[in-house]
Amino acid sequence: xxxxxxxxxxxxxxxFALTALYHFxxxxxxxxxxxxxxxxxxxxxxxxRKIYKDMVLFWGKLFGINFxxxxxxxxxxxxxxxxxxxxxxxxFGDMFGTPLAIEGLMAFFMESTFVGLMFFGWDRLSKQAHLxxxxxxxxxxxxxxxxxxxxxxxxxxxxxxxxxxxxxRLQFDSFVKLIFSPDAQAKFVHTSVAGYxxxxxxxxxxxxxxxxxGQHRQFAARSFRMAALFGIISTVAVxxxxxxxxxxxxxxxxTKIAAIEGLWHTSKPPYEPWILAALPDDAKQxxxxxxxxxxxxxxxxxxxxxxxxRGMHELEDAAAPRIESGIAAVSALRRYQETHQQADLDAFKxxxxxxxxxxxxxxxxxxxxxxxxxxxxxxxxxxxxxPDILPNVFVTFWSFRIMVFLALYFxxxxxxxxxxxxxxxxxxNKLILKACMWSIPLPIxxxxxxxxxAEAGRQPxxxxxxxxxxxxxxxxxxxxxxxxxxxxxxxxxxxxxAELYLMFKFARLGPEAHDAPHSDxxxxxxxxxxxxxxxxxx
Amino acid sequence: MELYALLKLIWAALLCVLLIGxxxxxxxxxxxxxxxxxxxxxxxxxxxxxxIIGPHWDGNQVWFILGGGAIFAAFPTLYAxxxxxxxxxxxxxxxxxxxxxxxFEYRSKADSHLWRASWDxxxxxxxxLPMFIYGAAFGNILHGVGYHFGWTGQYYQDSSFFSYxxxxxxxxxxxxxxxxxxYQGGVMLMLRAENPIxxxxxxxxxxxxxxxxxxxxxxxxxxxxxxxxVFTAPxxxxxxASPMHGQHVAMVAGGWLHNYAAHPVLWLLPLxxxxxxxGGTLAARMNKVILAWWIxxxxxxxxxxxxxxxxxxxxxxxxxxxxxxxxxxxxxxxxYGLTCMLVVALIFVPIILCYTSWCYYVMRGKVHxxxxxxxxxxx
Numbered sequence: 001x002x003x004x005x006x007x008x009x010x011x012x013x014x015x016f017a018l019t020a021l022y023h024f025x026x027x028x029x030x031x032x033x034x035x036x037x038x039x040x041x042x043x044x045x046x047x048x049r050k051i052y053k054d055m056v057l058f059w060g061k062l063f064g065i066n067f068x069x070x071x072x073x074x075x076x077x078x079x080x081x082x083x084x085x086x087x088x089x090x091x092f093g094d095m096f097g098t099p100l101a102i103e104g105l106m107a108f109f110m111e112s113t114f115v116g117l118m119f120f121g122w123d124r125l126s127k128q129a130h131l132x133x134x135x136x137x138x139x140x141x142x143x144x145x146x147x148x149x150x151x152x153x154x155x156x157x158x159x160x161x162x163x164x165x166x167x168x169r170l171q172f173d174s175f176v177k178l179i180f181s182p183d184a185q186a187k188f189v190h191t192s193v194a195g196y197x198x199x200x201x202x203x204x205x206x207x208x209x210x211x212x213x214g215q216h217r218q219f220a221a222r223s224f225r226m227a228a229l230f231g232i233i234s235t236v237a238v239x240x241x242x243x244x245x246x247x248x249x250x251x252x253x254x255t256k257i258a259a260i261e262g263l264w265h266t267s268k269p270p271y272e273p274w275i276l277a278a279l280p281d282d283a284k285q286x287x288x289x290x291x292x293x294x295x296x297x298x299x300x301x302x303x304x305x306x307x308x309x310r311g312m313h314e315l316e317d318a319a320a321p322r323i324e325s326g327i328a329a330v331s332a333l334r335r336y337q338e339t340h341q342q343a344d345l346d347a348f349k350x351x352x353x354x355x356x357x358x359x360x361x362x363x364x365x366x367x368x369x370x371x372x373x374x375x376x377x378x379x380x381x382x383x384x385x386x387p388d389i390l391p392n393v394f395v396t397f398w399s400f401r402i403m404v405f406l407a408l409y410f411x412x413x414x415x416x417x418x419x420x421x422x423x424x425x426x427x428x429n430k431l432i433l434k435a436c437m438w439s440i441p442l443p444i445x446x447x448x449x450x451x452x453x454a455e456a457g458r459q460p461x462x463x464x465x466x467x468x469x470x471x472x473x474x475x476x477x478x479x480x481x482x483x484x485x486x487x488x489x490x491x492x493x494x495x496x497x498a499e500l501y502l503m504f505k506f507a508r509l510g511p512e513a514h515d516a517p518h519s520d521x522x523x524x525x526x527x528x529x530x531x532x533x534x535x536x537x538x
Numbered sequence: 539m540e541l542y543a544l545l546k547l548i549w550a551a552l553l554c555v556l557l558i559g560x561x562x563x564x565x566x567x568x569x570x571x572x573x574x575x576x577x578x579x580x581x582x583x584x585x586x587x588x589x590i591i592g593p594h595w596d597g598n599q600v601w602f603i604l605g606g607g608a609i610f611a612a613f614p615t616l617y618a619x620x621x622x623x624x625x626x627x628x629x630x631x632x633x634x635x636x637x638x639x640x641x642f643e644y645r646s647k648a649d650s651h652l653w654r655a656s657w658d659x660x661x662x663x664x665x666x667l668p669m670f671i672y673g674a675a676f677g678n679i680l681h682g683v684g685y686h687f688g689w690t691g692q693y694y695q696d697s698s699f700f701s702y703x704x705x706x707x708x709x710x711x712x713x714x715x716x717x718x719x720x721y722q723g724g725v726m727l728m729l730r731a732e733n734p735i736x737x738x739x740x741x742x743x744x745x746x747x748x749x750x751x752x753x754x755x756x757x758x759x760x761x762x763x764x765x766x767x768v769f770t771a772p773x774x775x776x777x778x779a780s781p782m783h784g785q786h787v788a789m790v791a792g793g794w795l796h797n798y799a800a801h802p803v804l805w806l807l808p809l810x811x812x813x814x815x816x817g818g819t820l821a822a823r824m825n826k827v828i829l830a831w832w833i834x835x836x837x838x839x840x841x842x843x844x845x846x847x848x849x850x851x852x853x854x855x856x857x858x859x860x861x862x863x864x865x866x867x868x869x870x871x872x873x874y875g876l877t878c879m880l881v882v883a884l885i886f887v888p889i890i891l892c893y894t895s896w897c898y899y900v901m902r903g904k905v906h907x908x909x910x911x912x913x914x915x916x917x
Contacts, residue, residue, distance in 0.1 A: 071639045083632075094872050117900060167778045
């Protein structure tokens with residue numbers, strides 16, 4: 001059997017994390033801005049006031065700059081499962097590929113086709129038809145997120161599929177279980193409203209920038225108010241759904257929730273504190289110091305006062321018999337692959353539920369062959385495999401906390417901003433305006449850490465409790481990985497530089513004058529001032 | 539025929555439709571990208587060319603994304619294995635594909651000459667390279683690729699990428715795919731642009747169509763002499779979809795002609811391809827632009843159909859372990875997965891075709907350079 005190259009696995013993980021985190025810098029803004037654009041355009045169509053069309057055009061331009069990178073980097077994601085996670089794709093593709101393909105058919109096609117009309121169709125469509133197009137773009141981008149998160153939930157809680165020894169993969173058996181997975185539903189709402197928070201803070205922050213400089217005041221004040229209201233509702237929703245997700249993890253992924261809470265030993269309700277800050281040490285399996293709030297953890301996770309939450313040491317011990325049974329499952333499965341005898345199949349069926357834990361032992365088995373572990377070495381292999389069931393606690397613990405602390409900060413910021421905006425006291429509070437402006441990147445940071453919490457917390461599995469990450473990667477050479485990583489690093493750096501340059505350029509330029517009788521004329525005048533390229537005669 | 543075998547067959551046919559749609563629609567945009575620096579001599583002309591496909595490129599590109607998604611869902615083992623064994627070229631394809639959306643959106647948003655000239659080069663590379671790789675991939679799977687599977691289903695590659703990247707047949711296929719895309723892009727520019735872009739585009743469309751026809755004929759001769767793959771024992775189309783066991787395959791010179799020998803009616807496919815390439819060129823020459831555009835569809839049906847008819851039921855044969863060659867029968871999803879996907883496709887594909895046509899209808903008509911350069915929101 002060919003040996004696993006840990007460097008290639010690590011580089012594959014690094015590349016996936018890099019490209020996914022990068023992709024997710026742009027997606028949340030797309031999710032939220034489309035709905036904000038639709039809301040602004042609705043007001044325009046209902047009231048007929050040009051200022052709202054100006055808002056759609058201006059924020060639409062920033063949306064377009066951001067959207068292009070969301071689309072571009074999304075292509076990478078769709079192909080990377082095949083190029084770098086071959087075993088995963090073959091093993092889980094029967095179920096996982098389905099939501100991805102539906103995403104293309106139902107959502108991405110709609111979003112991409114209508115976004116062209118949204119930008120180019122102003123003069124060719126009636127007001128109402130254009131509004132409908134804008135809503136279809138918003139609907140498309142959000143449906144897109146729905147299907148991607150259904151797919152992701154399948155990795156975290158693989159309901160709706162069973163292992164088939166004849167094809168050596170998980171076979172899809174329930175579309176209903178896949179799409180109505182509680183994890184998928186909660187994830188979708190949590191993630192998309194996190195996108196709305198990002199978009200709201202972008203609009204609020206740029207508007208604050210204009211208010212601070214006394215530019216485009218009417219335009220900025222209106223945009224600010226809409227964004228603040230949109231933001232406060234979204235933040236409340238994001239926190240509520242985050243709580244639902246936490247409970248979902250507690251039911252389905254006990255290792256993830258224990259790592260998130262830095263809980264090495266099973267909790268003692270009701271006193272058990274919720275740890276605010278700690279220094280988890282993965283090697284020694286303990287926290288170096290802890291600051292906690294007593295009586296909070298149990299109700300926070302379990303929604304009652306007396307259910308203990310299993311700690312990581314106890315989870316490790318509970319995994320030992322599963323690892324041993326899993327080793328038997330893998331051995332029987334291999335025999336079945338060669339003999340196709342019913343006896344071997346029966347032996348496999350007896351241990352089928354623990355198959356993933358058998359695969360997990362691969363790295364500690366002599367010659368990485370789980371099927372040939374000598375009887376006297378079995379216990380030591382099991383002992384060595386036990387700690388592998390835990391994710392990296394430090395990363396999971398702190399990613400979660402950064403996300404949560406940021407969410408609480410957004411709640412406060414939106415609440416104060418909305419209050420001041422409604423009371424028309426905004427322009428006197430320079431400090432709040434500055435805070436809004438400087439907070440623009442923070443929701444993106446929060447969503448990134450949310451993703452790290454969910455996916456780092458899923459480790460060591462790609463398909464939870466079923467397929468280990470180190471077995472999932474393609475068997476590339478290190479040089480292939482260096483080639484692709486270098487290319488991604490180079491391209492993505494150029495992209496982000498170009499995007500930031502354009503975002504700053506157009507944000508500084510500001511919306512076109514909206515007090516002119518016809519905004520189209522105003523645009524033409526604006527173009528003449530800014531200097532369209534053909535006229536400048538380069 | 540068993541239901542499962544029928545489902546596999548339907549999805550293989552749908553995959554062909556997707557590959558044809560991809561070649562036609564994405565190819566058209568790529569052709570415009572490749573031609574951009576040649577049909578547009580100044581910034582205004584280049585922007586006109588870009589804005590002709592501006593409202594549609596994003597929707598068209600979904601053919602590409604959907605192609606990936608459909609292979610993943612319907613033939614997961616093919617997706618997992620082909621994308622990994624072609625790693626270096628797949629990554630190059632990805633790089634050029636992700637540069638394109640950015641180029642569209644960013645090119646005309648800043649005024650500097652260097653900025654725009656750089657993005658114009660990006661259009662050339664990101665138009666030419668993906669179509670070249672698309673064609674070369676077909677060349678390579680006709681040749682077969684060196685790989686085998688371990689008992690867990692993990693693939694292992696047996697030959698380095700240089701051996702397949704640099705073979706004359708793959709290069710020929712790549713160039714032919716580029717020629718078809720130049721033809722389609724040129725015709726689209728003729729449809730929507732005025733002079734001088736129109737006449738330049740026509741010149742390139744004619745060259746593209748003829749080049750494709752010549753390369754198609756040469757490619758045909760290559761295939762007749764190539765090592766094809768054939769089953770040496772009967773295979774069950776409804777078999778459990780696993781490449782690890784269940785089939786016996788041999789390599790035979792001229793093996794790719796066996797299907798044509800058994801069913802001579804298949805010769806209509808290469809004939810359709812060749813006739814379309816020649817006929818399309820003539821139509822473009824006579825300025826029958828809309829006719830020429832639709833004939834372009836015939837070229838793609840003929841080309842992809844020719845390859846599919848030759849290889850059926852093989853997808854990606856293995857030269858080192860022919861028994862583990864990927865076929866329609868052993869690389870598909872489960873019956874349940876294929877059924878779900880079929881239901882979804884039957885609902886959404888007609889809807890997609892409706893709104894895509896509507897978008898083209900809304901944006902119909904000539905694109906004028908003067909309108910483009912005066913609109914700060916255009917590409």
